[in-house]
Amino acid sequence: LTKCRTLHEHSSGRPPLAFVFDIDGVLIRGPKVIPAAKRALAMLEGNNEWGIKIPYILLTNGGGVGEEYRCHRLTKQLGFEIRPSQYIQAHTILKTFAPKFADEHVLVLGGKLDRVREVAEGYGFKNVYTTLDVHAWNPSVWPFHELTSDERHSAKLVDFSQTPISAALVFHDPRNWSLDIQILCDIILSGGIIGGPYRAAEKPIELIFCNPDLLWRSDFSRPRLGQGAFKEAFQAVYKALTGSEYPYIQYGKPTEATYRFAEKVLKAHMGQLGWKGKLPPVGHTIDNPESDIAGANAAGWPSVLVHTGVYEPSQGPPSQRPTYEADDVEAGVRWAIEREM
Numbered sequence: 001l002t003k004c005r006t007l008h009e010h011s012s013g014r015p016p017l018a019f020v021f022d023i024d025g026v027l028i029r030g031p032k033v034i035p036a037a038k039r040a041l042a043m044l045e046g047n048n049e050w051g052i053k054i055p056y057i058l059l060t061n062g063g064g065v066g067e068e069y070r071c072h073r074l075t076k077q078l079g080f081e082i083r084p085s086q087y088i089q090a091h092t093i094l095k096t097f098a099p100k101f102a103d104e105h106v107l108v109l110g111g112k113l114d115r116v117r118e119v120a121e122g123y124g125f126k127n128v129y130t131t132l133d134v135h136a137w138n139p140s141v142w143p144f145h146e147l148t149s150d151e152r153h154s155a156k157l158v159d160f161s162q163t164p165i166s167a168a169l170v171f172h173d174p175r176n177w178s179l180d181i182q183i184l185c186d187i188i189l190s191g192g193i194i195g196g197p198y199r200a201a202e203k204p205i206e207l208i209f210c211n212p213d214l215l216w217r218s219d220f221s222r223p224r225l226g227q228g229a230f231k232e233a234f235q236a237v238y239k240a241l242t243g244s245e246y247p248y249i250q251y252g253k254p255t256e257a258t259y260r261f262a263e264k265v266l267k268a269h270m271g272q273l274g275w276k277g278k279l280p281p282v283g284h285t286i287d288n289p290e291s292d293i294a295g296a297n298a299a300g301w302p303s304v305l306v307h308t309g310v311y312e313p314s315q316g317p318p319s320q321r322p323t324y325e326a327d328d329v330e331a332g333v334r335w336a337i338e339r340e341m
């Protein structure tokens, strides 16, 4: 009876719930798709006993490429269309920052070569530089690295002695921590002019990180160090130099800003599906207690912790309490649907 009533209620096409999926460790691990992921998404695309489609978006602390490009790749990997309207990555929120920095010189860190420059320019940032540009300008800025031909090809020719940097935006996980930490310190200590005299900037250099993950789950047998580990390394060096850490802004899961941004994206995506009004209950399917569960609990979203990512049951209870634990994303989705139907 419950199911029939439920079927009747939901035959109006008003989905009983919506899902927000983490990606690494839940849907994929490195280049590999977790088998349960395709079965879970099939359930939400209508292959369930009620025959209704259940909306979902993806919320990842990953990034480094444009949203459209990543959605194209995820669509091929997962076998279902993933649209940019249902996809949020670590630095998507920085789109809202572009107007503020439109006339400033900004340094972007992370990702391969100058892909993140392209992403930042796509967001509307106009004067975007990478640490490879700095090394190409003056290799003695970090004598322990020689630019590869690809890196040299990706670099812009700039005279940084005449280019005051106002902000450093860590979009994605840096590839050359030593070079990036050296240049971050140069910018901050020399008031924005790399190689200039040590002096305070008129306006403090803004430092923004987009992903606090100390660890994340790729396809190696143990979790890998994430952008949060780079932040710890930078702050340790900066503190050794100056006696204190440098103030910064943090985005990404579990920050409130990112979850509020995600709720706006989910509402807009559901609006495109014809849903108007208050969001239905949101099921957040995740793998990292420190970033994902902490964020879900603070946002008031029920959360399903899966055992295919950073968290492993052999470690003992998770540091943050989820609503439910499941072996994988398929079991988690099934539990959440049956709980709401």
Ligand code: G3P
Pocket: 022, 023, 024, 025, 059, 060, 061, 062, 063, 173, 211, 213, 215, 216, 217, 226, 227, 288
């Ligand atoms: O760099 C990506 C990693 O930090 C975690 O990504 O999808 O598990 O939030 P995700």
Ligand code: MG
Pocket: 022, 023, 024, 025, 026, 216, 217, 286, 287, 288, 309
């Ligand atoms: Mg994850």
